[in-house]
Amino acid sequence: MAHSHDVPADLTRNQGLVMGALNHSVGPLSAYDILDKLRADGLRAPLQVYRALDKLVERGLAHRLESLNAFVACADEHCHRKGLIAFAICEGCGKVDEFADAVIEERLGDWAQAKGFKVERTTMEIRGKCEVCVAQAA
Amino acid sequence: MAHSHDVPADLTRNQGLVMGALNHSVGPLSAYDILDKLRADGLRAPLQVYRALDKLVERGLAHRLESLNAFVACADEHCHRKGLIAFAICEGCGKVDEFADAVIEERLGDWAQAKGFKVERTTMEIRGKCEVCVAQAA
DNA sequence: TTCAATACGTTATAGCATAACATCGCCGCA
DNA sequence: TGCGGCGATGTTATGCTATAACGTATTGAA
Structure with a gap:
């Protein structure tokens, strides 16, 4: 299910598009996933996505998951998060x-x-299975 | 300065070569860095390196640094390390x-x-500057 | 208006990783 | 001895991830 963030008003067009793509995704997206979703909106090159992502990550609106080479919207409604953040990624x-x-x-x-x-x-990423998926596997 | 591990005797040729390359490096090496160092020993394709790395990582003799897309030899002399390991990487x-x-x-x-x-x-990687490099910057 | 800073667009290229298929060598076992 | 399985190897081709280098456009402040 999609997240429900309000996108800050001062994002540029490309930043807004990328932020929107992340907000409407259940899971992480690679830069190329994002690009594919946004071709209809006029984006054509990876760099357009990477540049937007850089800004979003810089502002804490999105996070990069190093172990996936992918990106997620920040889960904190108002992006107050300071300091270390850990991620638990369900395989x-x-x-x-x-x-x-x-x-x-x-x-x-x-x-x-x-x-x-x-x-x-600091990067901290836990790989494993969430409660739901553990139950399904049993 | 190079590490001083003894390479386990039961490694295959390629695994031994890759392990050696890691042991003789000060810092992390990418798979392609390793390949370049080992061309003289007959390695020709990335896959040869990646396959060896897979085994070494599996056995805990080497670690993958997700935030660098690179690899290091395990620092623990006898590779007893269990569980979570954190890495501090000096930029x-x-x-x-x-x-x-x-x-x-x-x-x-x-x-x-x-x-x-x-x-x-679990992946845990701290990026920053080591004591020596902090001092130099000042 | 002029300048600086920032975003944007585009092409090309660099860097990281794996798919797919064939072969080889070792070891256990009939 | 010869068969059969298994893991390592070799090779080619390909796919995914990320950035360099260039030029243009927009914005906003002095």
Whole structure:
């Protein structure tokens, strides 16, 4: 089922189109998936999609899933999320669950401080099966 | 500086070559980087490298870094590592630090249990700057 | 108006990964 | 000894992901 975000009004045309595609998808989409969905709207080249995605990710309206080379709309209604976000990706249905955990963030912070490592960005992705898909497999 | 692992004796020729390439590299290598290093040894096609990498990763002798599309030798001398492994990747020098954290693993386990999510694999990658590179930038 | 910054459009190319098919070598076993 | 299975290998072709390099257009502030 589609998400129900309001798209911020100050997005450019391409950014709005890409955001819309992500919002109307159940699961993550690759840049090329998005491109295919938006050819009818006039998009023709991957770069048009990648450029829009860059901005959306920068603003926290979308997230990149490194282990899938794909993108999802941010699940947080008003995009307040700060700091580390973890993703649980179901191999069965493709759905992605997004959550934050302060303890994990703190542990990472401790480790980084101890090592003198300056954290810029953290990726955390869990692959597996969601409750529904586990039940179906049984 | 190169790592100093002993390569397990039961690796096949290609697996041994790829493992060697990883062990002698300071930082992560892409499959194509590895291929280039091993052309002199007779490797010709990406698939030869990818197949070897699959086995090595399966055995825990190497790890895939999702956010780089690249691979590193496992840093644990005897490859005893179980469960979740986190990677800290320096954007400056390219070095990768590998560590485990039981608390983080536990928090993830709790989340998964609460959600009924069956975890199969977890990716955790921190991008940033290591102590040395932070100092140099200053 | 002029300039700078940002978005856009297009073509070409680079980089990462796997499909499909044939062959080979090893090992267990009749 | 010879058969048969299995996993590793070799090779070609192809598909997916991402960016370089160029030029134009739009916007907004001095």
